Amino acid sequence: MALDTIIVAIAVLYLLIVIGIGIWGTQQTESTADFLISGKRFAGWAIAFSAFASIMSGFGFIGGPGLFYAGGYAFLWIAIVAPLAFPISWFVLGKKMRLLAEVRDILTIPDAVHARYDSDTVRVLTAISVLLGVISYLAVQLKAMGFVLGEILGTSQLVAVLIATAVIAVYTIGGGMIAGVMTDALQGGVMVVGSILVFFLAFNYGGGFTQMSQDIAVNDPTFAGAFGSFPVMLTLCWYFLFTVGNSGQPHMAHKLYMVRDVNLLKWGAPIAALSYFAASLMMLGIGISVRAGVETGALSALSNPDNAAPFFLTEFVPPVLAGIVFAAALGAIMSTSDAFINIGAANLARDIPIGLGFEYSSDSQELWGHRIGSAVIIVGSLLLAYFAEILVGLLGVVGWALFASALVPLLGIGLNWDGATKEGAIASAAVALVSNLGLAIGQQFFGITLPNSVVIGAFTLVLASVVLIGVSFVTDTHARDAITQDIRKVVSV
Structure with a gap:
C-alpha cells in the first residue's frame, strides 16, 4: 500500500524537477567536454555539494541507519569520522587534478593516469577496474532506488526501479555532467536539511544519547561501546578504507576537473565535509533510536536492518518532512548513479577504445559514443541487478576497494611523487585488479577470509601502494626524466 499522499506528492514533484534539469542540461551540452566535465563551468560550492552527494549514495541513507541499528556505535568510524576524507582528498588531489585538465586534454580518470605514466596499458587496466566497480555500484544503487521508490508509491520494486531508471536516463544520457552536477547540488541541499531535522526528531524520540545508550546497554553493553558489536580491527579498517580510500573514488575525483577556477577549490573540502557530517547525523539518530526502542520493548525487532530508516x-516523522527525506534518499542514490553512468560510459566509449588504438573522427561522433555508452551501462546494470544477483553481490564486495586500491596509488601517490614509474604503475594496477577479484571470489565461494577481521579493501589498498613504491624503486633508472615538462609542473605543485 502506498504511503501518505503528501509523501507521494513530494517525491513525484522532486522527480519532475530533476527531469526538468535534465532537459535543460541536454540543451547546454554541445561537446564531449561538456558531457564529461561540464565544460569546467561550476563554482566550488556546487562541486563540493556534488562530490558529497555522490559519495553519500543509498548506502548512507538506507544502509547507514541499518548498520547503526545492527552494530551499535561501530559505524561512527565511517559516518562521523569519514568527513575527514574530503580534506584529505582535496589536499592530495584537488589542485593537481584541476591543473591536469588545464595542461592536457583530460576528461576522465584514466586520461589522468595516462598523462602521468604515458602508458596505454595503465590506462586500460585502470579503465577495467573502474568499469567493474561502476557496474557493481550502479546495480546496487538501482536496487536501492527500487526499494525506496517502491515504498513511496506502493508498487513492486521492479516497477519502481524502471521509473527511477527512466528519470536518471533522461538527464544523464542527454545532459551528462552538466545536468549531473546541477541535480547533485539540489540533492545535496535536500539531504543536509532533511537529515538535520530528522536527527533532532530521532534524538527527541530516544530521550537523548545518554538514555539511548543506557537502553541499548541493558541487554548487550558492547552495542554502546566505541566499536559496537563489531571487531576492533574491522572498524579500524573501515576508518582507513573510507578516509584514505575516498581519494580513489572516481565519482569524487572526477568532480575536481569541473571547478571553474582552481582558486575556488579551497572552499570545497569544508563544504563537502560538513555536509557529509550533517547527513550522517540522520543515520546515527535513526539507527540508535530504533535500536534502543527494540531493546526496551517499545518497538518490535526489524526483519531487516535496512528497514530502520523507512x-x-x-x-x-511528519509527512511533509518524511517526504523531503525520502526525496533526499532518492537524491542520494541518483547522485551516485548519474556519476557512475557517466564514468562507465567514458570507460566504454573513450578510455578502453583509445587505450587499444581506436580514434574518433570528430568530437560529435565521440559525444554520441558517450551517450550510447550511457544507455548501455544503464541497461547492463539493470539486467545485472535483477538476473545475476550472485555476481552483483560479488562485485559489490570489491566496488569501493577496487576504486581505492587502483586509484589511490596511481593518483594519490603518483601525482605527489615524481619517482613513481610506468612499470610500478602497471604492476600496481594489475595487483589491485587481481587481488580484489581473487580475494572476493575466495570469500564468496570458498569462505576464505583474511585473519583478525582485516577488510579485503584495506589490505589490497596497502598492497597495491607497496607494489607501486617497491617496483618504482627497482625500475627507477630515468623515471623523473621521463615525465614531460607540463606534467612535472603539476606533480611539483
Whole structure:
C-alpha cells in the first residue's frame, strides 16, 4: 500500500524537477567536454555539494541507519569520522587534478593516469577496474532506488526501479555532467536539511544519547561501546578504507576537473565535509533510536536492518518532512548513479577504445559514443541487478576497494611523487585488479577470509601502494626524466 499522499506528492514533484534539469542540461551540452566535465563551468560550492552527494549514495541513507541499528556505535568510524576524507582528498588531489585538465586534454580518470605514466596499458587496466566497480555500484544503487521508490508509491520494486531508471536516463544520457552536477547540488541541499531535522526528531524520540545508550546497554553493553558489536580491527579498517580510500573514488575525483577556477577549490573540502557530517547525523539518530526502542520493548525487532530508516520516517516523522527525506534518499542514490553512468560510459566509449588504438573522427561522433555508452551501462546494470544477483553481490564486495586500491596509488601517490614509474604503475594496477577479484571470489565461494577481521579493501589498498613504491624503486633508472615538462609542473605543485 502506498504511503501518505503528501509523501507521494513530494517525491513525484522532486522527480519532475530533476527531469526538468535534465532537459535543460541536454540543451547546454554541445561537446564531449561538456558531457564529461561540464565544460569546467561550476563554482566550488556546487562541486563540493556534488562530490558529497555522490559519495553519500543509498548506502548512507538506507544502509547507514541499518548498520547503526545492527552494530551499535561501530559505524561512527565511517559516518562521523569519514568527513575527514574530503580534506584529505582535496589536499592530495584537488589542485593537481584541476591543473591536469588545464595542461592536457583530460576528461576522465584514466586520461589522468595516462598523462602521468604515458602508458596505454595503465590506462586500460585502470579503465577495467573502474568499469567493474561502476557496474557493481550502479546495480546496487538501482536496487536501492527500487526499494525506496517502491515504498513511496506502493508498487513492486521492479516497477519502481524502471521509473527511477527512466528519470536518471533522461538527464544523464542527454545532459551528462552538466545536468549531473546541477541535480547533485539540489540533492545535496535536500539531504543536509532533511537529515538535520530528522536527527533532532530521532534524538527527541530516544530521550537523548545518554538514555539511548543506557537502553541499548541493558541487554548487550558492547552495542554502546566505541566499536559496537563489531571487531576492533574491522572498524579500524573501515576508518582507513573510507578516509584514505575516498581519494580513489572516481565519482569524487572526477568532480575536481569541473571547478571553474582552481582558486575556488579551497572552499570545497569544508563544504563537502560538513555536509557529509550533517547527513550522517540522520543515520546515527535513526539507527540508535530504533535500536534502543527494540531493546526496551517499545518497538518490535526489524526483519531487516535496512528497514530502520523507512520505518522511522513513516511512523515518527511528519509527512511533509518524511517526504523531503525520502526525496533526499532518492537524491542520494541518483547522485551516485548519474556519476557512475557517466564514468562507465567514458570507460566504454573513450578510455578502453583509445587505450587499444581506436580514434574518433570528430568530437560529435565521440559525444554520441558517450551517450550510447550511457544507455548501455544503464541497461547492463539493470539486467545485472535483477538476473545475476550472485555476481552483483560479488562485485559489490570489491566496488569501493577496487576504486581505492587502483586509484589511490596511481593518483594519490603518483601525482605527489615524481619517482613513481610506468612499470610500478602497471604492476600496481594489475595487483589491485587481481587481488580484489581473487580475494572476493575466495570469500564468496570458498569462505576464505583474511585473519583478525582485516577488510579485503584495506589490505589490497596497502598492497597495491607497496607494489607501486617497491617496483618504482627497482625500475627507477630515468623515471623523473621521463615525465614531460607540463606534467612535472603539476606533480611539483
